[in-house]
Amino acid sequence: MRRQINTTSPFTLKVIAAVKRIPRGKIATYGQIAALAGKPHAARGVAWILHACAESHGLPWQRVLNSKGGISFPKNTEGFREQARLLRAEGIELDRGLKTLFADLAVYQWRPAGRRAAAAKRLTPTIFR
DNA sequence: CCTATGACAGACA
DNA sequence: GTGTCTGCCATAG
16 A cells, blocks of 8 residues: 655655656666755655655656665565566666666766756765766 | 654765 | 665654
8 A cells, every 4th residue: 555645745846846857768866856856865755755656646766766776676576677677668778786776877867957957966966976 | 742664875884 | 895874854653
């Protein structure tokens, strides 16, 4: 049973908007989305929002990976398989790691341009590796 | 108000 | 490289 949340809070709306902007074939990290939403340290909040709102809002949730470019679902779960399938369908190559599958951030990470993104970069210089 | 939890991130040993 | 600890934010009870 998927928990529901109030999707009207400003942070939630910004997260949803940021995730929607990730282009097909590109990926972002939780920290990156949090920074673009104005809260550089809210990665856990981003994960929570995706968990609750991905389907109901038609978000490209599969394009959000952890800081190492890895799939954050535990292996052998339905979510894990689905995410890997969706990413590969967009042409993203996944490398097998010990615990999960990884996409190469240097190749696939979404690097948004513009003032908003630049501000986010200043807040968290580490969002791009 | 408090504690617990989560598809996290960063720092450090 | 791995394992552990701490900080972060939103939500549930």
